[in-house]
Amino acid sequence: MFISYVDFDDRRSGSSVRPQKMYNAFLKLGSKVFLVTGAQNNRKKRRKTVLAALEQLKTLKPKFCYIELPSGPIFNMADRLLILRLHRMGVPIAAFYRDAFYKFAAWWQVSPHKKAVINLLHKIDNRLLARCCSMVYFPSQSMADLFSFPQKGVLPPAGEARFLPVRKQARTCIYVGGLSKRYGTDILLKAFEQLNRTGSFPLIIICREAEKKEIAARYLSMPWLTVAHAAEAQLKQYYTRADIGLYCGRRDVYMDFAIPVKVFEYLSYGLPVVTTNCTEIAAFVRRSDVGVIVEDNAAAIADGVSQLIENPQKYQKLCANAVLAINSENLWEHRAAKVLTDLSSFVNPAAKRKTNQKE
Numbered sequence: 484m485f486i487s488y489v490d491f492d493d494r495r496s497g498s499s500v501r502p503q504k505m506y507n508a509f510l511k512l513g514s515k516v517f518l519v520t521g522a523q524n525n526r527k528k529r530r531k532t533v534l535a536a537l538e539q540l541k542t543l544k545p546k547f548c549y550i551e552l553p554s555g556p557i558f559n560m561a562d563r564l565l566i567l568r569l570h571r572m573g574v575p576i577a578a579f580y581r582d583a584f585y586k587f588a589a590w591w592q593v594s595p596h597k598k599a600v601i602n603l604l605h606k607i608d609n610r611l612l613a614r615c616c617s618m619v620y621f622p623s624q625s626m627a628d629l630f631s632f633p634q635k636g637v638l639p640p641a642g643e644a645r646f647l648p649v650r651k652q653a654r655t656c657i658y659v660g661g662l663s664k665r666y667g668t669d670i671l672l673k674a675f676e677q678l679n680r681t682g683s684f685p686l687i688i689i690c691r692e693a694e695k696k697e698i699a700a701r702y703l704s705m706p707w708l709t710v711a712h713a714a715e716a717q718l719k720q721y722y723t724r725a726d727i728g729l730y731c732g733r734r735d736v737y738m739d740f741a742i743p744v745k746v747f748e749y750l751s752y753g754l755p756v757v758t759t760n761c762t763e764i765a766a767f768v769r770r771s772d773v774g775v776i777v778e779d780n781a782a783a784i785a786d787g788v789s790q791l792i793e794n795p796q797k798y799q800k801l802c803a804n805a806v807l808a809i810n811s812e813n814l815w816e817h818r819a820a821k822v823l824t825d826l827s828s829f830v831n832p833a834a835k836r837k838t839n840q841k842e
Contacts, residue, residue: 484516484517484518484519484536484545484547484548484549484569484574485502485505485506485509485516485517485518485519485520485548485549485550485551486519486520486548486549486550486551486562486565486566487502487506487518487519487520487521487550487551488520488521488522488523488551488552488553488557488562489502489520489521489522489551489553490520490521490522490525491503491506491520500715500744501551501581501640501744502520502551504641504643504815505549505551505815505818505819506518507815508641508814508815508816508818508819509549509819509823511816511819512816512819512820512823514819514823517536517539517543517545519532519533519536519565520532523553523557523558523559524558526558526559529559529561529562530559530561533559533561533562533564533565534561536565537561537564537565537568540568540569540572544572544574545569545574546574546830547574547575547576547577547822547823547826547827548569548574548575548576548577549576549577549578549579549822549826550566550576550577550578550579550616551578551579551581552578552579552580552581552608554581554582554584555582555585555601555604555605556601556604556605556607556608557604557608557611558604563608563611566611566615567611567615569615570614570615575617575618575826575829575830576615576616576617576618576826577616577617577618577619577620577822577825577826578612578616578618578619578620579620579621579638580612580619580620580621580626580630581622583626583629583630583740584737585598585601585602585605586629587736587737609630609632612632613632613633616632616634617634617825617826617829618634618635618636618825618826618829619632619634619635619636620635620636620637620638620822621635621636621637621638622637622638622639622640622740622741622742622763623637623639623740623741623742623763624637624763625739625740625762625763626740629740636821636825638818638821638822639742639747639767639813639818640742640743640744640746640747640818641747641809641813641814641815641817641818642747642748642750642751642809642813642814642815643751643809643814643815644751644809644810644814645751645752645753647752647753647806653726654682654683654684654685654726654792655684655685655686655687655724655725655726655727656675656684656685656686656687656725656726656727656728656729656757656788657686657687657688657689657721657722657724657725657727657728657729657749657754658671658686658687658688658689658728658729658730658731658745659688659689659690659718659721659728659745659748659749660689660690660730660743660745661690661691661694662688662690662694662695662697662698663694663697664733665732665733665735665738666731666732666733667731667732667733667759667779667784668697668698668731669699670731670733670779670780670781670784671686671729671731671781671784672686672698672699672702672708673781674731674781674782674784674785674788675707675708675785676702676705676781677781677782677785678785678788678789679705679707683707684707684788684792685707685708685709686707686708686709687709687711687721687724687725688708688709688710688711689711689712689713689718689721690710690712691712692712695710695712698710718748722748722749722752722754723752725752725754726754726791726798727754727755727756727757727788727791728745728746728748728749728750728752728754728755728756728757728774729756729757729758729784729788730743730745730746730756730757730758730759730764731758731759731779731784732759732761732764732779733759733779734759734760734761734762734779738761739761739762739763740762740763741761741763741764742763742764742767743764746758746764746767746768747809747813749805750773750805750806750808750809750813751809753802753805753806754802754805755773755774755775755791755798755801755802755804755805756768756773756774756775756805757774757775757777757784757787757788757791758774758775758776758777759776759777759778759779759783759784760776760777760778760779761779771804771808772800772801772804773801773804773805773808774801774805775787775790775791
């Protein structure tokens with residue numbers, strides 16, 4: 484059983500794409516998957532879906548359960564009952580805990596009353612997970628260290644295997660994702676303003692329509708900037724035009740443990756990356772040798788791009804490493820296979836014998 488808290492028709496962000504990629508990966512590995520999905524804020528529809536799943540459990544016992552948790556707390560009591568039911572049936576459960584923003588006040592612009600309620604709900608959820616889950620996964624070790632679940636693991640984002648043309652080194656860079664000061668939008672644009680004073684360095688930004696306001700008006704008329712709003716199916720046309728992927732998050736305690744999905748998507752398209760030195764993603768880029776790591780300021784980002792543009796041999800090496808990093812151990816299938824392997828170790832031996840006898 485795969486439990487997700489997003490609408491699978493929504494692919495506007497990494498948090499909505501990842502559950503769908505994992506679902507497809509389980510299918511590719513040959514698993515039969517009973518899917519429970521739907522956005523929490525559509526409470527009536529979500530409750531109906533979960534109650535239908537509970538009814539199914541009267542005649543169906545999944546071998547495993549994998550949960551992609553929401554970024555906030557679980558809102559619907561029916562969802563908690565579903566997790567409890569699976570636990571009482573002896574089904575090994577793994578949950579992916581994708582966000583911990585509620586632990587950081589500076590990131591959290593809500594009223595004290597709302598903050599207290601959400602903290603209480605997270606506390607309830609964490610007790611439920613500690614009781615029912617055989618394994619709780621996190622995107623990075625730094626994030627896992629913030630929690631005290633009995634069994635913890637690391638399950639970073641992943642990419643896809645693609646047929647890629649040989650890349651000819653050029654000067655076009657791409658950034659896909661949210662726009663804000665924390666994501667370094669201002670220093671990214673300043674960096675390309677500097678670069679384009681001495682040559683032609685095109686920049687493609689793919690973002691949500693509502694976030695375009697984060698781009699200062701004076702940049703929108705610049706000939707070197709393209710801003711687009713593209714669904715996942717439309718992204719390929721922009722990636723095939725690009726030569727370098729960018730991640731410019733400003734360092735802080737939250738960004739240091741983040742592992743952005745966009746970096747793995749860049750690598751899937753054979754793009755080397757220029758990334759700021761946020762701890763976890765910088766460690767991955769350094770370990771896999773797939774890009775250049777820079778300080779979180781405009782001059783450093785401009786210099787990182789220049790390093791790749793001016794050094795063809797280094798650029799081609801990093802392109803090859805990007806493909807190798809994804810295909811060798813960072814595909815969605817690798818991620819799903821780890822979940823299945825880990826959960827297999829939690830199957831009750833007696834239950835295994837009964838299953839074998841029935842077969």
